[in-house]
Amino acid sequence: MARKMLIDGEVSQPNEEEAHYDFDLFVIGAGSGGVRASRFSANYGAKVGICELPFHPVSSEVIGGVGGTCVIRGCVPKKILVYGATFGGEIEDARNYGWEVNEKVDFNWKKLLHKKTEEIHRLNGIYKRLLSNAGVKLFEGEGKLVGPNEVEVTQLDGTKLSYSAKHILIATGGRAQRPPIPGQEFGITSDEALSLEELPKRVVVLGGGYIAVEFASIWRGMGVAVDLCFRRELPLRGFDDEMRAAVARNLESRGVNLHPRTNLTEVIKTEDGIKAITDHGEELIADAVLFATGRAPNTKRLNLGSVGVEIDKVGAIKVDEFSQTNIPSIWAIGDVTNRVNLTPVALMEGTCFAKTVFGGEPTKADYRDIPCAVFSIPPLATVGLTEEEAIEQAEGDILVFSSNFNPMKNTISGRQEKSVMKLVVDAESDRVLGASMCGPDAAEIMQGIGIALKCNATKKQFDSTVGIHPSAAEEFVTMRSESRRVSGAKKPKLICKSINHG
Numbered sequence: 001m002a003r004k005m006l007i008d009g010e011v012s013q014p015n016e017e018e019a020h021y022d023f024d025l026f027v028i029g030a031g032s033g034g035v036r037a038s039r040f041s042a043n044y045g046a047k048v049g050i051c052e053l054p055f056h057p058v059s060s061e062v063i064g065g066v067g068g069t070c071v072i073r074g075c076v077p078k079k080i081l082v083y084g085a086t087f088g089g090e091i092e093d094a095r096n097y098g099w100e101v102n103e104k105v106d107f108n109w110k111k112l113l114h115k116k117t118e119e120i121h122r123l124n125g126i127y128k129r130l131l132s133n134a135g136v137k138l139f140e141g142e143g144k145l146v147g148p149n150e151v152e153v154t155q156l157d158g159t160k161l162s163y164s165a166k167h168i169l170i171a172t173g174g175r176a177q178r179p180p181i182p183g184q185e186f187g188i189t190s191d192e193a194l195s196l197e198e199l200p201k202r203v204v205v206l207g208g209g210y211i212a213v214e215f216a217s218i219w220r221g222m223g224v225a226v227d228l229c230f231r232r233e234l235p236l237r238g239f240d241d242e243m244r245a246a247v248a249r250n251l252e253s254r255g256v257n258l259h260p261r262t263n264l265t266e267v268i269k270t271e272d273g274i275k276a277i278t279d280h281g282e283e284l285i286a287d288a289v290l291f292a293t294g295r296a297p298n299t300k301r302l303n304l305g306s307v308g309v310e311i312d313k314v315g316a317i318k319v320d321e322f323s324q325t326n327i328p329s330i331w332a333i334g335d336v337t338n339r340v341n342l343t344p345v346a347l348m349e350g351t352c353f354a355k356t357v358f359g360g361e362p363t364k365a366d367y368r369d370i371p372c373a374v375f376s377i378p379p380l381a382t383v384g385l386t387e388e389e390a391i392e393q394a395e396g397d398i399l400v401f402s403s404n405f406n407p408m409k410n411t412i413s414g415r416q417e418k419s420v421m422k423l424v425v426d427a428e429s430d431r432v433l434g435a436s437m438c439g440p441d442a443a444e445i446m447q448g449i450g451i452a453l454k455c456n457a458t459k460k461q462f463d464s465t466v467g468i469h470p471s472a473a474e475e476f477v478t479m480r481s482e483s484r485r486v487s488g489a490k491k492p493k494l495i496c497k498s499i500n501h502g
Contacts, residue, residue, distance in 0.1 A: 026165035028143035031068020033334035033346030034171030040354035085221025093413035109199035183267035200287035207292030240386035371450035373443035381446035384434030394488030397427035
């Protein structure tokens with residue numbers, strides 16, 4: 001009945017009934033999605049409480065901090081390190097632009113680490129103030145369910161407090177995983193990698209996803225010897241194959257040692273460092289071994305089973321199109337649901353939740369044409385369908401427009417590194433189904449392309465757009481001749497993919 005009332009738009013306004021509850025909404029997890037949902041719900045007049053552990057050093061069991069993974073141990077600190085690592089190549093390139101860099105350039109890891117930590121503390125404070133200014137009550141502690149309308153918060157001193165709420169929203173995100181191999185305790189995850197006391201001289205990275213590729217780029221840019229091991233022929237499974245190959249070339253050209261079709265079978269601590277043994281019998285010696293082998297929904301400590309909240313085989317909370325679980329009073333958004341694991345998506349889901357439950361406007365999140373980026377050096381960015389997905393899903397022909405060129409900046413610097421751009425177009429409708437780019441400023445450029453795809457832009461409209469000259473971005477509106485035409489014949493209708501790169 002509760003779900004039918006929701007879909008029919010008969011959503012009760014906060015405080016109209018069930019006045020015996022402590023809160024109209026209690027949120028477990030103050031990451032990006034949880035903070036957004038709580039603030040917007042409060043703006044609709046709801047009485048809102050939210051709990052999160054205080055910001056503290058990395059722990060394998062619980063990770064706190066208002067702002068969540070993205071702000072504390074994810075997107076923000078990682079991007080700061082990417083910026084820091086990029087300067088190494090920029091300084092090299094500057095020589096041919098007339099900058100005399102005669103002395104050896106040193107990199108001070110501790111200084112960057114200190115600046116990064118300062119910024120995280122600043123952002124943590126901003127997020128706390130956002131909650132306070134919205135009238136949201138913050139409880140510092142770990143929350144878990146004890147009933148369909150009750151949350152128990154355990155503070156750091158062990159004190160347990162219980163609060164009732166008409167609606168409970170779970171937004172606890174995900175956590176890094178370690179592979180089940182001997183010696184996995186001697187490796188680190190991305191959580192620890194962002195806060196290493198000393199910059200390692202040698203690193204082995206296991207994984208082929210965006211986290212693995214980004215940290216390989218970061219460390220190599222800082223002068224670290226990097227071995228990147230991944231199970232497939234190319235890194236970044238799920239992205240466009242042409243772009244994956246471009247990223248691999250760029251990693252290799254910048255000095256990363258690639259080990260395709262390679263896994264680790266054991267990690268051993270020795271006097272010379274940490275020995276990583278591959279499934280080919282190769283022994284790699286490093287100062288640190290990074291496990292970038294995926295993330296899991298953070299549900300283990302929520303006591304979901306006692307309340308009957310359904311989860312899937314990987315531990316993700318099952319929800320409907322409105323983010324409601326099988327228990328009508330309990331909802332979930334963000335990475336804990338394992339839908340599209342990106343920070344802006346969690347923000348979107350939080351907004352939709354607040355509109356649905358407290359705004360009287362049932363709203364489903366729109367997952368079509370979500371842009372995303374891999375902040376390798378140089379970066380990769382994409383929106384919409386890859387060429388492979390378009391071919392698989394198409395009934396008719398697919399047109400592919402691509403460009404592979406040396407950026408203007410490189411003609412003077414002498415760096416041999418191509419930029420690659422691609423548009424995937426439905427031949428019958430002329431609609432642009434996907435766009436991707438590997439090269440400098442790819443993420444900044446792709447944000448604008450994402451708007452065009454959201455508006456169902458056609459290739460003709462791209463062609464009629466005047467380019468900004470000279471820029472790399474103008475290439476997207478000057479690719480007049482198709483590179484190839486490919487027939488697809490599997491599905492009668494083109495649909496959008498669901499991505500999981502966040």
